[in-house]
Amino acid sequence: MNRREILKAMSVAAVGLSCSMVMGGRQLAFAAEGKVLKVQNDQDITNLDPALRGGWYDEMVMFATYAGLCQYKAGDTWGWQLDAAKTLEQVDPLTVRFELKPGLLWTGDFGEMTAEDVKYSFERFLDPKLAAVYATDWDALDHVEVTGKYTGVIHLKHAFAPLFTSTLPHASGLIVCKKAVSAAGGKIATDPLATSGPYRIGNWQPRERLTLVRNEKWQGAKPYFDEIQLVPIGDLNTAEIAFEAGDLNMTKINVSAIAKFQDNAQPDTTLTVRPALAYTWLGMNVEHPKLKDVRVRRAIQQAIDVPGVLDAAFGGAVKPAFGLVPPPLPGARSANRYAYDPAAAKKLLADAGVGNLQLRLDFGTNTDIATAAQVIQAQLAQIGITLQVNQMDSAAFVAAGQNAEGDAWKDSQLRITTFTTAPDASWVTAWFTCDQVGVWNTQRTCDKQWDQANAAAALELDPAKRAAQYIKLQDELEETGAYVFLYHGTNAWITPNTVHGAWTPDGQWPLFRDVTGA
Amino acid sequence: MLFYLFRRLLLAISVLLVTVTMLFSLVFLVPGDPASVALGPRATQAQKEALRQRMGMDQPALVQVGRFLARVATGDLGEDVLTHRPVNQLVARALPNTLVLALTAIGWAMLLGIPLGCWAALRPDTLADRVIGVLSTSVIALPAFVVAIYALLVFSVGLKWFPAIGAGHPGDLGSQLHALVLPSLTVGLSWIGYLARLVRASMLEVLQENHVRTYRAFGLSDRLIALHYVLPIAIVPVVSVLGVGIGSLLSGAVLTEIVFARPGLGKLAYDSVISRNFPVVMGTVVVTAALYVLANVAADLINARLDPRLRQGL
Numbered sequence: 001m002n003r004r005e006i007l008k009a010m011s012v013a014a015v016g017l018s019c020s021m022v023m024g025g026r027q028l029a030f031a032a033e034g035k036v037l038k039v040q041n042d043q044d045i046t047n048l049d050p051a052l053r054g055g056w057y058d059e060m061v062m063f064a065t066y067a068g069l070c071q072y073k074a075g076d077t078w079g080w081q082l083d084a085a086k087t088l089e090q091v092d093p094l095t096v097r098f099e100l101k102p103g104l105l106w107t108g109d110f111g112e113m114t115a116e117d118v119k120y121s122f123e124r125f126l127d128p129k130l131a132a133v134y135a136t137d138w139d140a141l142d143h144v145e146v147t148g149k150y151t152g153v154i155h156l157k158h159a160f161a162p163l164f165t166s167t168l169p170h171a172s173g174l175i176v177c178k179k180a181v182s183a184a185g186g187k188i189a190t191d192p193l194a195t196s197g198p199y200r201i202g203n204w205q206p207r208e209r210l211t212l213v214r215n216e217k218w219q220g221a222k223p224y225f226d227e228i229q230l231v232p233i234g235d236l237n238t239a240e241i242a243f244e245a246g247d248l249n250m251t252k253i254n255v256s257a258i259a260k261f262q263d264n265a266q267p268d269t270t271l272t273v274r275p276a277l278a279y280t281w282l283g284m285n286v287e288h289p290k291l292k293d294v295r296v297r298r299a300i301q302q303a304i305d306v307p308g309v310l311d312a313a314f315g316g317a318v319k320p321a322f323g324l325v326p327p328p329l330p331g332a333r334s335a336n337r338y339a340y341d342p343a344a345a346k347k348l349l350a351d352a353g354v355g356n357l358q359l360r361l362d363f364g365t366n367t368d369i370a371t372a373a374q375v376i377q378a379q380l381a382q383i384g385i386t387l388q389v390n391q392m393d394s395a396a397f398v399a400a401g402q403n404a405e406g407d408a409w410k411d412s413q414l415r416i417t418t419f420t421t422a423p424d425a426s427w428v429t430a431w432f433t434c435d436q437v438g439v440w441n442t443q444r445t446c447d448k449q450w451d452q453a454n455a456a457a458a459l460e461l462d463p464a465k466r467a468a469q470y471i472k473l474q475d476e477l478e479e480t481g482a483y484v485f486l487y488h489g490t491n492a493w494i495t496p497n498t499v500h501g502a503w504t505p506d507g508q509w510p511l512f513r514d515v516t517g518a
Numbered sequence: 519m520l521f522y523l524f525r526r527l528l529l530a531i532s533v534l535l536v537t538v539t540m541l542f543s544l545v546f547l548v549p550g551d552p553a554s555v556a557l558g559p560r561a562t563q564a565q566k567e568a569l570r571q572r573m574g575m576d577q578p579a580l581v582q583v584g585r586f587l588a589r590v591a592t593g594d595l596g597e598d599v600l601t602h603r604p605v606n607q608l609v610a611r612a613l614p615n616t617l618v619l620a621l622t623a624i625g626w627a628m629l630l631g632i633p634l635g636c637w638a639a640l641r642p643d644t645l646a647d648r649v650i651g652v653l654s655t656s657v658i659a660l661p662a663f664v665v666a667i668y669a670l671l672v673f674s675v676g677l678k679w680f681p682a683i684g685a686g687h688p689g690d691l692g693s694q695l696h697a698l699v700l701p702s703l704t705v706g707l708s709w710i711g712y713l714a715r716l717v718r719a720s721m722l723e724v725l726q727e728n729h730v731r732t733y734r735a736f737g738l739s740d741r742l743i744a745l746h747y748v749l750p751i752a753i754v755p756v757v758s759v760l761g762v763g764i765g766s767l768l769s770g771a772v773l774t775e776i777v778f779a780r781p782g783l784g785k786l787a788y789d790s791v792i793s794r795n796f797p798v799v800m801g802t803v804v805v806t807a808a809l810y811v812l813a814n815v816a817a818d819l820i821n822a823r824l825d826p827r828l829r830q831g832l
Binding site for chain 1: 548549550551554555556557558559560561563564565566568600601602603607608611612670671674675678681682683684685688776777778779781785786789792793794
């Protein structure tokens with residue numbers, strides 16, 4: 001073979017290889033007909049087991065495919081509506097009666113949904129063999145009594161206020177098929193085995209596309225779209241470009257992109273902005289030698305002008321926070337105890353005998369927080385504190401505050417953290433107890449009395465009393481000086497005017513059964 | 519030739535072993551607990567420990583390296599800790615997308631870069647040569663991610679000629695080729711300039727040689743001499759450069775896959791690093807390293823076949 005023949009052969013091989021690999025992807029014909037909704041998902045599904053699910057990227061699929069006794073209502077206010085249950089009634093603090101709608105069918109050959117499925121679904125959270133990540137949602141469960149084919153009673157060990165706010169209507173309240181799951185050894189992964197919601201999984205190309213199709217056995221209100229395609233795109237800038245190119249019909253956008261779509265700036269696009277169930281705060285490690293003195297921490301609290309920080313970072317699209325509990329939830333505060341006061345801050349530093357203080361502010365990969373951090377840097381400079389701004393990979397940032405990851409936490413000083421939460425204040429304060437020091441409580445504030453008050457608030461069923469308890473808990477966190485509450489944030493989505501979107505009130509995930517054409 | 523091939527393969531295996539060892543070192547150095555990332559804040563310490571155990575992360579580093587190598591030798595790349603799917607399956611799905619992207623990018627580079635280089639070499643120091651020179655150098659200097667973003671804004675958002683994301687619909691060749699145009703041009707653009715410069719320089723060198731003067735003395739046309747006698751010699755360095763450059767092409771493909779949300783090896787590796795899904799990270803890097811090594815071996819063998827003097831070089 002001479003040189004020319006080798007070169008020719010290489011060219012032909014390259015073209016042939018390309019074509020064969022492109023054609024080798026031939027698997028299933030793409031259903032391009034019918035009403036198809038193409039939606040951005042922050043990442044691909046990881047686990048569709050209600051007890052072991054990964055996060056909202058799984059939950060948005062689960063709410064479309066499973067049924068629960070009740071589900072969240074779409075709209076602006078938090079509330080629930082009946083789903084698989086015909087009736088659902090809290091008889092007393094420890095007893096909840098339910099009756100299922102008859103004739104709800106599982107996909108596959110698993111027959112009808114019964115009260116046995118409900119019992120199995122909820123009690124498996126407490127099975128140590130399953131090691132349910134969300135076991136705490138059913139911590140108060142004693143057992144589920146089956147009283148008939150469709151009827152049963154949920155018995156609790158103690159009163160549990162979040163039952164109707166963040167357990168039953170949330171993914172931990174979804175009902176799985178006892179026969180199907182038992183046959184699979186009790187575990188569900190990315191194949192839900194059998195479902196009973198308005199959609200079922202039609203096709204999954206991992207990391208590429210998840211297609212939901214109508215569940216032919218669904219007997220409830222028929223959803224508008226024939227098919228929903230979920231495309232995993234973590235980078236919201238890419239998703240926004242894909243929306244503008246017509247490749248997506250529904251995507252979340254960055255907060256900094258809201259202005260571009262506000263006030264009908266894009267006539268063919270509808271912008272939906274919802275207050276997020278999230279909280280972002282600047283925390284201080286109270287065990288760090290530079291931050292042990294409460295006067296130093298208070299000085300930092302009073303030197304940061306939060307509205308100024310947010311104006312610079314978000315251009316007014318985000319409002320200041322006055323605590324950890326997000327405003328739609330009972331227990332949100334309406335004012336801080338320590339207002340912005342740089343003069344007082346300077347005096348506190350002088351009283352503490354601290355001069356030329358140098359600190360480091362850590363945060364994860366987030367351009368909005370990076371801007372906020374730079375403004376905080378400038379504001380702290382006004383009272384003589386030199387702040388080093390340190391952006392980190394998000395997983396490394398989390399690790400730097402945790403005991404299990406070595407001694408890095410000892411060097412941790414200031415951190416800006418964002419948590420999202422289920423719609424109950426108990427899930428907001430749960431991370432600031434003594435047990436959580438060195439895990440998620442990176443401020444390392446610890447007060448046993450605070451922990452007891454926090455536990456008591458989860459048991460209180462009177463909404464007004466409960467709200468007051470959570471406000472007091474946040475007051476006490478602010479008193480430690482270790483917290484500067486920054487913002488709760490927003491979730492913003494864009495859709496074409498031809499799509500009428502539906503989301504949970506915080507906009508964390510779409511409720512596909514309620515999405516329609518405009 | 520067989521002895522040469524044997525030596526080359528031994529070297530390739532050594533490179534792979536070093537890569538795997540370096541990779542494991544990096545995994546241990548990078549902060550971030552994969553169990554915490556995978557299970558989220560609600561997980562208890564016991565649940566995290568159990569996951570670490572399942573991932574083998576409770577074992578000493580050497581044991582982990584040994585186990586990983588033993589598995590790789592049997593063709594098993596492990597299990598995705600999030601979805602429990604075999605890494606082999608994930609890689610097998612992603613690999614064709616990346617290979618098609620890289621090969622098409624090379625195709626663009628050869629299709630446009632070689633003719634441009636020839637054209638410029640046959641007209642040295644003319645306006646056409648200078649324009650091609652400036653353009654070639656400019657596209658070499660353009661970072662792939664900048665090209666990707668502008669290509670998206672112009673051709674996907676503005677003109678709506680090409681899709682902005684994905685690799686097309688499975689089973690629909692037209693859709694897959696349509697989705698391939700922008701990413702492959704993005705990856706291949708700098709290589710078009712690079713090959714144009716390389717072929718021009720190489721051809722100018724060959725054009726000065728005695729045998730070319732002889733062809734001219736025999737009255738052969740410039741076109742015939744260039745295409746049949748100069749280009750086949752001048753193109754030899756391109757093979758070596760493409761062999762070495764496959765690594766750079768693959769890294770260009772990583773960035774491009776992220777920007778275009780194209781489900782290839784690069785995006786798989788990136789997503790897995792972010793979620794600390796180490797078995798997938800290791801699987802993708804091992805396969806990428808193997809591809810790189812194999813491409814280099816292939817380039818060396820082709821060069822050795824084309825020029826026997828090179829067989830003595832190792």
